[in-house]
Amino acid sequence: MKPNEGRLQTAEHILARTIEHNIPESKFIISTFKENSGKIEVYAKTDLRRIDLTKLQKQVNTVIQRNLKVKKYVVQRNEAETEFDLARLPFSVKEIRIVEIEGFDKTPCKDPHVENTSQIDHFEILKVKKVGKNSYRFDFKV
Ligand SMILES: [Zn+2]
Numbered sequence: 001m002k003p004n005e006g007r008l009q010t011a012e013h014i015l016a017r018t019i020e021h022n023i024p025e026s027k028f029i030i031s032t033f034k035e036n037s038g039k040i041e042v043y044a045k046t047d048l049r050r051i052d053l054t055k056l057q058k059q060v061n062t063v064i065q066r067n068l069k070v071k072k073y074v075v076q077r078n079e080a081e082t083e084f085d086l087a088r089l090p091f092s093v094k095e096i097r098i099v100e101i102e103g104f105d106k107t108p109c110k111d112p113h114v115e116n117t118s119q120i121d122h123f124e125i126l127k128v129k130k131v132g133k134n135s136y137r138f139d140f141k142v
Pocket residue numbers: 009010013099109110111113
């Protein structure tokens with residue numbers, strides 16, 4: 001794992017969940033990572049360039065500062081399907097790894113993450129760009 005990968009990956013889960021919480025019609029699409037920054041793409045009919053980014057950033061930092069435990073465990077696909085949309089995963093995948101930020105979010109994910117949100121430290125949104133019809137990209141760093 002690269003030095004910042006777990007921090008960026010875990011921050012990404014918190015950011016995606018916070019945006020979906022603020023704007024219920026929005027939906028996380030995909031994320032990509034560089035060494036020190038990350039990008040997520042979000043589907044929304046709302047113009048996400050107009051939302052209050054200072055508030056969003058503060059909400060994410062508040063979750064980070066709650067020192068939440070990040071648990072990882074494997075469940076069988078049929079069990080995971082009752083809770084998550086696994087349509088994008090190939091049928092051959094029978095065991096699903098869940099990343100649970102205790103008391104905040106549960107998401108299927110196979111990438112590395114930190115053990116506790118406090119390890120992420122400070123989170124910052126760099127910019128938001130419209131990248132397609134109803135799709136927006138958030139650049140962030142930790
Ligand atoms: Zn992840």
